[in-house]
Amino acid sequence: MAKQVIVFDVNETLLDLAGLEPRFSELLPAGMMALWFSRMLFNSAVATMSGVYQPFDQQGIDALVTTGLGAGIEISEEEARWVVDGMRDLPPHPDVEPALEALQDEGIRMATLTNSSRSMVRDQMGNAGLARYFEKLLSVESVGEFKPSPAAYRHAASSLAVGISEIRLVAAHAWDVTGAIRAGALAAFVERGRARLGPLSEKPDIVARDLTGIASSILAH
Numbered sequence: 001m002a003k004q005v006i007v008f009d010v011n012e013t014l015l016d017l018a019g020l021e022p023r024f025s026e027l028l029p030a031g032m033m034a035l036w037f038s039r040m041l042f043n044s045a046v047a048t049m050s051g052v053y054q055p056f057d058q059q060g061i062d063a064l065v066t067t068g069l070g071a072g073i074e075i076s077e078e079e080a081r082w083v084v085d086g087m088r089d090l091p092p093h094p095d096v097e098p099a100l101e102a103l104q105d106e107g108i109r110m111a112t113l114t115n116s117s118r119s120m121v122r123d124q125m126g127n128a129g130l131a132r133y134f135e136k137l138l139s140v141e142s143v144g145e146f147k148p149s150p151a152a153y154r155h156a157a158s159s160l161a162v163g164i165s166e167i168r169l170v171a172a173h174a175w176d177v178t179g180a181i182r183a184g185a186l187a188a189f190v191e192r193g194r195a196r197l198g199p200l201s202e203k204p205d206i207v208a209r210d211l212t213g214i215a216s217s218i219l220a221h
């Protein structure tokens with residue numbers, strides 16, 4: 001237990017994307033935000049599989065312009081960048097700080113691992129008031145491959161000076177949990193909103209409806 005490091009995904013796991021709705025809805029209906037974010041993740045997966053890295057910020061801009069075109073709405077790159085920059089100021093979910101406090105009080109090492117760029121995750125954690133909980137703010141930008149590439153999780157383990165089996169990824173994305181487990185890490189899945197593990201998803205040994213439940217299970221292990 002003393003060696004295990006808890007590594008948190010950021011977007012949707014720690015931070016609430018609903019905070020982006022005011023900016024997003026100035027360009028597209030708020031109901032299209034999930035489609036945009038899914039397209040952003042899809043684009044990042046294509047980039048990794050094709051061996052061409054482009055920062056997550058740029059993936060978001062491209063996905064927003066494309067989503068607009070699909071709806072018959074022309075969005076400039078400048079307008080799209082303004083929306084994506086709003087991700088730097090996302091608020092944390094209400095359960096985040098109590099969970100992080102509980103883990104920190106027990107001396108648990110913690111870090112983030114995000115598809116966001118290094119500059120974005122620094123701003124995100126600083127603006128959300130969460131930076132003080134984490135030993136390292138890790139980004140896939142350092143390896144040039146987006147999660148769920150095994151290289152991303154191995155980078156986290158290496159950066160934290162532990163073996164891959166000694167990190168536990170916490171995420172609200174089934175694909176992220178699956179990627180971590182297949183890379184050799186432990187994982188915990190947060191069932192935020194309608195997020196659920198699918199039949200083909202790897203099944204972690206910790207699943208809870210919120211981060212306080214995740215923290216309690218981690219401390220009980």
